[in-house]
Amino acid sequence: MVKVGIIANPASGKDIRRLIAHGSVFDNQEKVSIVRRVILGLEAAGVTNVIFMPDYFCIGEKAVSGIQTRLDISTLEMYIQASQEDSTLAARLMREQGVGALITLGGDGTNRVVAKESQDVPILPISTGTNNVFPLLVEGTIAGLAAGIVASQRLPLEKTTTVQPRLEIYKDETLVDIALVDVVVSIDTFIASRAIWDMSRVREIVLTRASPSNIGLSSIGGELYCRQYNHRHGVYLSLNEDRGLVEVTAPIAPGLGTNLTCQGISAPQFWR
Numbered sequence: 088m089v090k091v092g093i094i095a096n097p098a099s100g101k102d103i104r105r106l107i108a109h110g111s112v113f114d115n116q117e118k119v120s121i122v123r124r125v126i127l128g129l130e131a132a133g134v135t136n137v138i139f140m141p142d143y144f145c146i147g148e149k150a151v152s153g154i155q156t157r158l159d160i161s162t163l164e165m166y167i168q169a170s171q172e173d174s175t176l177a178a179r180l181m182r183e184q185g186v187g188a189l190i191t192l193g194g195d196g197t198n199r200v201v202a203k204e205s206q207d208v209p210i211l212p213i214s215t216g217t218n219n220v221f222p223l224l225v226e227g228t229i230a231g232l233a234a235g236i237v238a239s240q241r242l243p244l245e246k247t248t249t250v251q252p253r254l255e256i257y258k259d260e261t262l263v264d265i266a267l268v269d270v271v272v273s274i275d276t277f278i279a280s281r282a283i284w285d286m287s288r289v290r291e292i293v294l295t296r297a298s299p300s301n302i303g304l305s306s307i308g309g310e311l312y313c314r315q316y317n318h319r320h321g322v323y324l325s326l327n328e329d330r331g332l333v334e335v336t337a338p339i340a341p342g343l344g345t346n347l348t349c350q351g352i353s354a355p356q357f358w359r
Contacts, residue, residue: 088135088136089133089134089135089136089187089235089238089239090134090135090136090137090138090184090185090186090187090238091129091134091136091137091138091186091187091188091189091190091234091235091238092137092138092139092140092177092178092181092184092186092188092189092190092208093122093125093137093138093139093140093147093189093190093191093192094140094174094177094178094181094189094190094191094192094193094197094201095118095122095139095140095142095146095147095191095192095193095215096142096174096191096192096193096197096215096216097115097118097142097143097144097146098169099113099192099193099194099196099197099215099216113215113216115144115146117215118144118146118192118215119146119149119150119153120150120227121192121213121215121227122146122147122150122192122227123150123151123153123154123227124226124227124228124231125150125190125213125227125228125230125231125234126150126151126154126156126158126160126231127154127156127228127231128227128228128229128230128231128232128233128234128235129158129231129232129234129235130156130157130158130231130235131231131232131235132231132232132233132234132235132236132238132239133235133239134158134231134234134235134238134239135158135159136158136159136160136161137158137159137160137161138160138161138162138163138181138184138186139160139161139162139163140162140163140165140173140174140177140181141162141163141165141167141173142167142169142173143167143169146192147160147162148162163177163180163181165177165180171196171197171200172200174191174193174197174200174201175200175201175203175204176204177201178200178201178202178203178204178205178208179204181208182204182205182206182208186208186238187208187209187237187238187239187240188208188209188210188211188234188235188237188238189201189205189208189209189210189211190210190211190212190213190230190231190234191210191211191212191213191222192213192215193212193215193216193222194214194215194216194219194221194222195216195219195220195221195222195267195268195303196216197212197216197222198210198212198221198222198267199221199265199266199267199268202253202265202267203265209234209237209238209244209247209248211223211225211230211233211234211237213225213227213230219302220268220296220298220301220302220303220305221251221267221268233247251267251295252295252296252321253265253266253267253295254266254267254269254270254293254295254321256270266295267295268294268295268296268303268304268305269292269293269294269295269303269304269305270292270293271283271289271291271292271293271304272289272290272291272292273288273289273290274288274290275288283304283339286326286339289304289326290325290326291323291324291325291326292304292307292308292322292323292324292326293321293322293323293324294308294321294322294323294324295321296308296321297309297311297312297322299337302338302339302340302341303338303339303340304339306337306338306339307324307335307337307339308322308324309337310335310336310337311324311335
């Protein structure tokens, strides 16, 4: 029996950056189409069971209704809150039910909350969010085939998967949260929507990766240090007005931050 879990976030691709930037809206009906192709890819790869996370748009149910499949398909029995906790809980329940792989539809935020409970279960993240540094732009059929091969362990996991770094946030020696791409220290006194678009409020940035082709804050590190950056390392940036000006052209959100002036970015600190 080869099981795969699918966590499709109906809220991904719809946050406040449609108002303060120019992020595109990722339609839930398109997610249904992607999941439909994923299912067919999973079946072709020899998967026998697929487990869906329930959601208010019924992405899994709608995807299944449009195809004929021999797969044993079920939906988790869980209370949904229409919040990020749904994805975290679904990841834990699927892990406990023995899935060989997880397929996610969402952006960096979706995969962050899934990673809180996925532990050693491989994740194949399909990009359907706003910031898509962690997830992949991959066609659904290919994603299903790949996840099916990983879940069935036809090949050793060390040949088919890679271990990605993460940031752990501690308060008084207690782990309170994680991040897959970046952690920011801001002078704002309230959380609000969690989206960062005013760089004058940012004081420190910690990154797991840095690339000028990324969208979001990791692009700042990429623009500054792409020539000397080792992909096995993280980056720490300190922004301090007393250290002078550094001109950076970095997209901190879709269509936003094309000409970005950061004050006093320190030399990078790398760690393994």
